Amino acid sequence: MTEGLQEALEGFRRHLRAERDVSPHTLRAYEGDLRDLCRYAVDVGVEGPAGLDVNVLRAWLAQQHAEGRSRATLARRTAAVRTFTAYLHRRGLIEKDPGQLLGTPKRHRDLPNVLGQDEAARLLDQMDVEGPLGLRDLAVLEVLYGTGVRVSELCGLDVDDIDVERGTARVLGKGNKERTVPVGEPATRAVGDWLRAGRPAIATEHSGPALFLGARGGRLHPTSARRIVHARIAEVGEVPDVSPHGLRHSAATHLLEGGADLRSVQEILGHASLQTTQIYTHVSPERLRQVHRQAHPRGAE
Known part of the structure; x- marks a missing residue:
């Protein structure tokens, strides 16, 4: 992972902990999702946050879908990306927020078993x-x-x-x-x-x-x-x-x-x-x- 992407991830992690007060479970999930995104981005030639345009984001999500990720996982990863790019935009690390252009996959909710x-x-x-x-x-x-x-x-x-x-x-x-x-x-x-x-x-x-x-x-x-x-x-x-x-x-x-x-x-x-x-x-x-x-x-x- 490039230094620019690593620094962006570290800053986002601090933001989630200090300002968003997310649960440890959500923090781990988002961090894992975004590290996967950044590894993909580096593989396709992205060197820093500015290179995370909507085409890269959509291509990464398409790859996740092709690998058989569930709708719930895709929905969570899309949410993680949108939160991340919104943060990058507010910090001035990207000119426009590409996350706003992403649709959110509808989650399929399986009802749990219930007792009579x-x-x-x-x-x-x-x-x-x-x-x-x-x-x-x-x-x-x-x-x-x-x-x-x-x-x-x-x-x-x-x-x-x-x-x-x-x-x-x-x-x-x-x-x-x-x-x-x-x-x-x-x-x-x-x-x-x-x-x-x-x-x-x-x-x-x-x-x-x-x-x-x-x-x-x-x-x-x-x-x-x-x-x-x-x-x-x-x-x-x-x-x-x-x-x-x-x-x-x-x-x-x-x-x-x-x-x-x-x-x-x-x-x-x-x-x-x-x-x-x-x-x-x-x-x-x-x-x-x-x-x-x-x-x-x-x-x-």
């Missing part, structure tokens, strides 16, 4: 909750399903974020946006049991305020939370294997089936756009038939 309401009840009612870790695991699954929070949001919860009396949780979501979500009685009861009889047995002087702890007393990591969900589902049996994201989607689906409106589900899930909620959630045919019978003039005779 009876399957969710079977999972949570039949779990082995013996010992501190059993109490923790039940609380983890109850909160994931009962609130619809993301697994990263769950692991970021502190003890004081759960208001057992009010039945609410204070959640820090994407972009450091805080929201308050309702927590049902089973989840608050499970959290209360964990705090009373489970967490004190695992906590150490280094546990800090974290609500959920790993076996060694540190804050529970999302990877560990995912393992807990899969393991507990396997133990119960006769329940489809889903991830924490599947529990989140199950919660949203069951809210809609119970009559919740999309705006309310949007607020609970922490989506910035209602369009995201519409894609993310789906309404069962039975729910659609019920709404039709109740609301349409010719829905029922």
Whole structure:
């Protein structure tokens, strides 16, 4: 990679960390995407940022498509390029921003597996909750399903974020946006049991305020939370294997089936756009038939 491109990448990385406050995951993804772009650019004779014109960008993306990259990957790489060229333009390193001329591939969203309401009840009612870790695991699954929070949001919860009396949780979501979500009685009861009889047995002087702890007393990591969900589902049996994201989607689906409106589900899930909620959630045919019978003039005779 040329010195000019290397310096541009380093400056962009500092910009993302200091000014955009992006997550470590996004930072790694963008950096990997743009290093790949710069290697391609050097191969076709580009020596510095000024050579990153729209033809080079489109040719690189076309190569990615030819190599079989998914639509989700192409969409992310296009977003990375557009953010990078916008930064270069603001810094005066390129005269025009070629990223504005790039289209954004439409992402294909695969809906995760979801549990039926009876399957969710079977999972949570039949779990082995013996010992501190059993109490923790039940609380983890109850909160994931009962609130619809993301697994990263769950692991970021502190003890004081759960208001057992009010039945609410204070959640820090994407972009450091805080929201308050309702927590049902089973989840608050499970959290209360964990705090009373489970967490004190695992906590150490280094546990800090974290609500959920790993076996060694540190804050529970999302990877560990995912393992807990899969393991507990396997133990119960006769329940489809889903991830924490599947529990989140199950919660949203069951809210809609119970009559919740999309705006309310949007607020609970922490989506910035209602369009995201519409894609993310789906309404069962039975729910659609019920709404039709109740609301349409010719829905029922």
